[in-house]
Amino acid sequence: MGCGFCTASLKIENPDAGVSMGYDRQTDSFVPAVNRETPGAGRHDFICPGMTMDMVRLAEQVHGKIPDDPLLGTCRELRVCYAADEEVRHRAASGGVIPGVLKHLFETGRIDSAYCLHPGTDPYGAEGRIIQSAAELAGLHGSVYHPANFGKHLYDLYTSPGKFAYVGLPCQVAGLEMLKAKYPELARRHVLSLGLFCGGINTFSGIAYYLEGFRISWGDVERISYREGPWPGKIRVTSKSKGGDILIPRIRGNSRWKILRYIIAFQGYWMLKRCRLCPDQVNDFADIAVGDPHLAKYRAQGGAGFSATISRTERGEEMLKEMLSLGKIAGETVDREDLISSQGYTLDNRRHVTAYVRMAELLGESVPHISVYPELQKTVGVRHYIYAAVDLMKIVLPKNRVIRACYVPWQIFEYVFITFTPSLILRRLIKILRNK
Numbered sequence: 298m299g300c301g302f303c304t305a306s307l308k309i310e311n312p313d314a315g316v317s318m319g320y321d322r323q324t325d326s327f328v329p330a331v332n333r334e335t336p337g338a339g340r341h342d343f344i345c346p347g348m349t350m351d352m353v354r355l356a357e358q359v360h361g362k363i364p365d366d367p368l369l370g371t372c373r374e375l376r377v378c379y380a381a382d383e384e385v386r387h388r389a390a391s392g393g394v395i396p397g398v399l400k401h402l403f404e405t406g407r408i409d410s411a412y413c414l415h416p417g418t419d420p421y422g423a424e425g426r427i428i429q430s431a432a433e434l435a436g437l438h439g440s441v442y443h444p445a446n447f448g449k450h451l452y453d454l455y456t457s458p459g460k461f462a463y464v465g466l467p468c469q470v471a472g473l474e475m476l477k478a479k480y481p482e483l484a485r486r487h488v489l490s491l492g493l494f495c496g497g498i499n500t501f502s503g504i505a506y507y508l509e510g511f512r513i514s515w516g517d518v519e520r521i522s523y524r525e526g527p528w529p530g531k532i533r534v535t536s537k538s539k540g541g542d543i544l545i546p547r548i549r550g551n552s553r554w555k556i557l558r559y560i561i562a563f564q565g566y567w568m569l570k571r572c573r574l575c576p577d578q579v580n581d582f583a584d585i586a587v588g589d590p591h592l593a594k595y596r597a598q599g600g601a602g603f604s605a606t607i608s609r610t611e612r613g614e615e616m617l618k619e620m621l622s623l624g625k626i627a628g629e630t631v632d633r634e635d636l637i638s639s640q641g642y643t644l645d646n647r648r649h650v651t652a653y654v655r656m657a658e659l660l661g662e663s664v665p666h667i668s669v670y671p672e673l674q675k676t677v678g679v680r681h682y683i684y685a686a687v688d689l690m691k692i693v694l695p696k697n698r699v700i701r702a703c704y705v706p707w708q709i710f711e712y713v714f715i716t717f718t719p720s721l722i723l724r725r726l727i728k729i730l731r732n733k
């Protein structure tokens with residue numbers, strides 16, 4: 298999944314280690330590479346949240362217990378919030394809670410730096426960076442849905458002095474916690490983690506597939522961002538040949554056929570395999586976890602951005618309370634059921650990842666070591682195995698012309714007969730036929 302914790306942790310053990318992350322054409326993502334043999338760099342001296350995700354141990358480390366709520370994880374308060382600064386709210390992917398909190402941390406002198414993903418200036422250039430001022434936050438807005446060199450500067454984060462905040466996807470936050478467990482000095486400097494909800498990363502080829510539907514060739518893409526304008530945002534592509542920007546819809550404001558292509562491109566065939574074998578969508582180990590509240594109530598508010606916001610630790614909750622009382626963010630509490638439904642059926646599938654792991658083994662795929670909260674072992678059902686089989690087949694099938702021709706008809710079949718309950722089937726079918 299390209300988080301880079303392996304290379305960072307090898308370098309911590311041996312600063313001369315000749316390892317780095319780089320783009321790999323075959324997997325169409327970022328992978329570690331050994332640039333030169335390094336004497337003494339043992340094979341197992343590295344941290345890899347991709348290989349091992351021990352949810353039980355991490356929950357005990359971060360929260361002192363396994364969560365009472367195995368679906369949402371340990372929660373203090375559930376809210377929907379947004380940054381009071383209108384520009385930040387507008388430019389952010391959801392409601393701007395992440396940049397809002399980081400700005401407040403810089404302004405109050407609680408942090409010297411923050412580790413965040415910078416989207417870069419070309420599609421392959423997204424990388425983790427250490428920022429040192431609130432002014433740098435303006436360049437970070439948005440969600441990067443394609444692979445990135447997240448760990449590029451993790452080693453520098455380890456060696457640099459001072460207090461820091463950290464922004465990451467669930468695996469990246471878990472990786473930081475693994476690193477903190479091994480290097481307590483890092484833990485002492487860590488002030489706060491802001492975690493993004495995450496439904497998975499897609500390879501560049503998947504994004505190219507979606508753009509083809511708008512007659513945009515991937516080779517012509519100079520820059521791409523996915524969350525432009527009114528929430529939940531459109532895709533902006535800067536074209537090399539035309540020199541200008543093209544705005545294209547994602548789900549909202551799109552035709553049904555294009556939505557099918559969007560789902561094919563972003564939620565299935567091109568998802569990184571490890572993302573399909575992930576037990577966490579809502580960032581269980583962050584102090585504050587943030588996502589999109591995909592609920593009618595917020596969609597109806599004319600494109601103003603909102604962030605589903607879960608405070609998970611005492612320091613996370615204190616931070617949000619302070620910002621709410623200072624008027625730096627605004628928000629209201631939200632029901633547990635609403636928050637869960639805002640994440641669709643993905644959250645339920647993620648939590649029952651043991652079905653996915655078992656199915657991947659049956660398909661002969663290598664699988665990570667994952668431990669899940671014990672309660673979830675009891676609720677794995679037939680539907681999880683069905684979703685797992687469908688989702689994993691999409692990833693393991695070769696992506697040749699014949700199979701690609703079946704994507705749309707299969708997606709219609711899946712959309713109509715697998716994803717939804719029978720009561721919805723007829724309405725959905727009519728919508729597809731009307732192309733609305």
Ligand SMILES: Cc1cc2nc3c(=O)[nH]c(=O)nc-3n(C[C@H](O)[C@H](O)[C@H](O)COP(=O)(O)OP(=O)(O)OC[C@H]3O[C@@H](n4cnc5c(N)ncnc54)[C@H](O)[C@@H]3O)c2cc1C
Pocket residue numbers: 388389390391392393394395396413414415437438439440441442443445447464465466469493494495496497498578587588589590604605640
């Ligand atoms: C790959 C991915 C999948 C997501 N899936 C879901 C989902 O299933 N459900 C849901 O509700 N929300 C999901 N989100 C989260 C949502 O899109 C917003 O990113 C989140 O609400 C934060 O928005 P904001 O308005 O607070 O921040 P913004 O101002 O938009 O700032 C975003 C922050 O996130 C960081 N960031 C962006 N992309 C990445 C990345 N790939 N890796 C690490 N850090 C990154 C940036 O560095 C920046 O600090 C996903 C985001 C990503 C990147």
